[in-house]
Each structure stands twice: as structure tokens, then as C-alpha cells.
Amino acid sequence: MITVHHLEYSRSQRVLWLLEELGVPYELKTYKRNPKTKMAPPELKAIHPLGKSPVITDDGQVIAESGAIIEYILDRYDANNSLRPAHGTPEYLQYNYWLHYAEGSLMPPLLVALIFGQVQKAKLPFFVKPIVNGIVGKVRGAYLGPQIKLHYGFMEQELNKKPWFAGPNFTAADIQMSYPLEAGLSRGTAANEYPKIQDYVKRMKERPAWQRAEAKVGDFGTPM
Structure with a gap:
């Protein structure tokens, strides 16, 4: 077992x-x-x-x-x-892509955002805090913010075409995608900008197996 x-x-x-x-x-x-x-x-x-x-x-x-x-x-x-999905089908290509995308492309900027958030919350000498906040602010503005917005826009667009990431049917790729999607929404991603993602997460949590x-x-x- x-x-x-x-x-x-x-x-x-x-x-x-x-x-x-x-x-x-x-x-x-x-x-x-x-x-x-x-x-x-x-x-x-x-x-x-x-x-x-x-x-x-x-x-x-x-x-x-x-x-x-x-x-x-x-x-x-x-x-x-x-x-x-069955090998050789368009749905399988989508399944395989999203299975790897979740950790390979989506999670890295979310993880960096989490680490930076913890750095900002850490106890630091008062004269260091403005420097740290300045560095974090620049990285967020120049890299993290645009990257996360890019990814969420991409996923919103995909879910506007189909109910699940690999196509019309729920697959294990959706299970793989669940964690970073929830992580992003919980870390301040503007959920109201992405109604399809919001609906997707809602449907995900409504599944009896979840x-x-x-x-x-x-x-x-x-x-x-």
C-alpha cells in the first residue's frame, strides 16, 4: 500500500x-x-x-x-x-505541458515572491530596513510583478477556451496546477482580474475527492 x-x-x-x-x-x-x-x-x-x-x-x-x-x-x-489523455492526442500534449509548467514556469516567481515577503517581515536593524525594502520593491516592480501578471494572464486566456487545462475533461494536470494557482491567489494576485481562474479554483474545491x-x-x- x-x-x-x-x-x-x-x-x-x-x-x-x-x-x-x-x-x-x-x-x-x-x-x-x-x-x-x-x-x-x-x-x-x-x-x-x-x-x-x-x-x-x-x-x-x-x-x-x-x-x-x-x-x-x-x-x-x-x-x-x-x-x-491518450498518448498521441492533442489533449495529451496539453496535459504534458501543464503538468510540467506548474513547477517549471509558474512556481519559481511565486516562490521568489514568498521569500521576498518573508525578508520584508523579518526583524532587521532600523537603518537596514529601508535598504531591504528598496531592493525588494525594485525587484517586485521590474521582475516579479510583470512575470506573475504575464503568467496569470496566460492562464486566464487558456481557461477562457476550455474548462480544464488539458481540454474538456479534468485530468491529473489540473491536480498539479492546483497548488501554484492557490498560492498565487493567496499571495495578493488580484483575483478579480482573473474570473476564469477564480471559477476554476472554486470548481476544483467542489470536487468530492478534494x-x-x-x-x-x-x-x-x-x-x-
């Missing part, structure tokens, strides 16, 4: 959701973040050397990284390809 090593407020919520969509039984082990550093506890390093989540164990295998975990689970447990996964660990909360 699959064991999901779930870290609160992390990407591992996607793995729980996927397993609930497929109806695959699993064991759940939950880990709490350090309340001061917000980092994963050292116990996760006993599972994988990087000590990060998501990570699953199954039949003696240790699998990390969201995309790799999703592909492993689909290969092994989704014989009917219910959450992945709700079952969240009920097992409590409120998914704000993505880190």
Missing part, C-alpha cells in the same frame, strides 16, 4: 487529492512544520535525503517530486487512463 508522507500546507495535498480521485487506498503520515522556521521536520529526512514533501513510499520504492509521483501513480494505479482529501488532514490552508 502507498504511504503518503504529508507535510502540512505543502504540495503533498495534490498527492492526497489524486489518490482520492482514483479511489486508491493509502496510509497517511502527517508531519508538522517548525512553527518558527516553517520548515519540514527532520523526520522527513529519514524518508528522503532532502527532507521535503511530497514523498511517497510504495512496494519498497521511495518516490519524490510532485510530477514524478503523479506519473508513477497513474502508471501503476490508473489502468483505464481516467485522469490522463473535499475527502482535505477532510483527512484538516484544512489544507494557505500553500507555502
